Every structure is written in C-alpha cells, then in structure tokens.
Amino acid sequence: MTCSAAGCDRKAYCRGLCDPHYRQALRNNELARVVRTVAPCAVDGCDKPSRRRGWCETHARRWYEHGHVEDTRRPPTFGETALEVFEKQVDRTETCWQWTGNVTGRYGRLSFKGADTQAHRWSYEHFVGPIPDGLEIDHTCENTRCVNPGHLEPVTGRENVRRYHERKRARA
Known part of the structure; x- marks a missing residue:
C-alpha cells in the first residue's frame, strides 16, 4: 500500500501515510483529519479489506491455522469411506x-x-x-x-x- 498523501509513492507506514508524512501530521496535530484507506485482501478474487499481512481476517486465520491461505473446505463426502x-x-x-x-x-x-x-x-x-x-x-x-x-x-x-x-x- 502506498502513502495516501498527494504525489507521494512511498510505502505506507501508519494510518495510510509514509513515515515522513505521518511524522509531519503528528507534529501538526492533523491525524484526526487523516482518512485511512484500506487496501483489499492480497488474495486473488477476495475484495474484503486487508487486516493482517495484507490479508482479510479469513485468509489471515487460514494462514495461522493451516500455513496457507487456500480454502481447505472440501465438498461433501458421498460414497467415500x-x-x-x-x-x-x-x-x-x-x-x-x-x-x-x-x-x-x-x-x-x-x-x-x-x-x-x-x-x-x-x-x-x-x-x-x-x-x-x-x-x-x-x-x-x-x-x-x-x-x-x-x-x-x-x-x-x-x-x-x-x-x-x-x-x-x-x-x-
């Protein structure tokens, strides 16, 4: 995610701002006015907002529990032992x-x-x-x-x- 300040292409650090812009907003007491932009989940086809590691809560939980973000649910088991x-x-x-x-x-x-x-x-x-x-x-x-x-x-x-x-x- 890049900095939300106009014309800045640095990586976002906090509240959607890069480190220099965040420090400037902190000095000028402008953080209350900063609107944070949340990027979508990094997994293809998922449009939920990212929370942890660039993934939505669902994919982050799958990573924590299974070590991968793929869907581990399987279709019903008909005829299988x-x-x-x-x-x-x-x-x-x-x-x-x-x-x-x-x-x-x-x-x-x-x-x-x-x-x-x-x-x-x-x-x-x-x-x-x-x-x-x-x-x-x-x-x-x-x-x-x-x-x-x-x-x-x-x-x-x-x-x-x-x-x-x-x-x-x-x-x-």
Missing part, C-alpha cells in the same frame, strides 16, 4: 503423519457424515483399537497435528501432564 476421507487429509512423512485438514485449537478435526472427532483419536482407534475408558492420547513425538498411530499412546490425564512438563523441562 471414513478411511478415504482421513487419507486425503494426511501428509505422510518419514516420521510423522501431518494432519492437513481442519484444525481446532492445536488438534486436527475429522468430520465424516455429520460426526466430528479429533483426528489423532480416530487414527488410534482405527489402526490400533479402542481407547480404554479414562485414558487420553499422548503424542510421543510432541507434534499435536501428528496422526501416526505409532506416535500415539493412551495414558492417564495425570501421566499426560507429567510427560508434557518433563519434555518442557528437557527443552529448557
């Missing part, structure tokens, strides 16, 4: 199986025919077996978006918290 839906949203590397689908908080979410569950829990139950009552899934690789059943272990809540703090101390 839960495993096929799962596999389409997993990027398998040599170590972790990185979840690329929807994310809530720090954990991947798998939606299938109206049911919504955490992706790592679904992975463990599908590839290993049922999670015993009263136990949580611990990511032994410390990657909360990992759905590799070899990196998932059912533990008590107390043990999960203890391991978390132990790893945190080890990193420090």
Whole structure:
C-alpha cells in the first residue's frame, strides 16, 4: 500500500501515510483529519479489506491455522469411506503423519457424515483399537497435528501432564 498523501509513492507506514508524512501530521496535530484507506485482501478474487499481512481476517486465520491461505473446505463426502476421507487429509512423512485438514485449537478435526472427532483419536482407534475408558492420547513425538498411530499412546490425564512438563523441562 502506498502513502495516501498527494504525489507521494512511498510505502505506507501508519494510518495510510509514509513515515515522513505521518511524522509531519503528528507534529501538526492533523491525524484526526487523516482518512485511512484500506487496501483489499492480497488474495486473488477476495475484495474484503486487508487486516493482517495484507490479508482479510479469513485468509489471515487460514494462514495461522493451516500455513496457507487456500480454502481447505472440501465438498461433501458421498460414497467415500471414513478411511478415504482421513487419507486425503494426511501428509505422510518419514516420521510423522501431518494432519492437513481442519484444525481446532492445536488438534486436527475429522468430520465424516455429520460426526466430528479429533483426528489423532480416530487414527488410534482405527489402526490400533479402542481407547480404554479414562485414558487420553499422548503424542510421543510432541507434534499435536501428528496422526501416526505409532506416535500415539493412551495414558492417564495425570501421566499426560507429567510427560508434557518433563519434555518442557528437557527443552529448557
């Protein structure tokens, strides 16, 4: 975005003005009269006003949650099995199986025919077996978006918290 001062082609710094024009307006107490022009979102085809990093709130949120601004929603899953839906949203590397689908908080979410569950829990139950009552899934690789059943272990809540703090101390 360029400076909104007449004849200036410098990059805008604050309130639509470049640094010299902003400082001048600040000295002359003219900031109340400055009208800020907001550029549209930098993503092609999006005309919403930019907020963060030159993107609108929607695209900035996608960047924060998924690492890219593309729309991650997929058409309804007609005729697909839960495993096929799962596999389409997993990027398998040599170590972790990185979840690329929807994310809530720090954990991947798998939606299938109206049911919504955490992706790592679904992975463990599908590839290993049922999670015993009263136990949580611990990511032994410390990657909360990992759905590799070899990196998932059912533990008590107390043990999960203890391991978390132990790893945190080890990193420090």
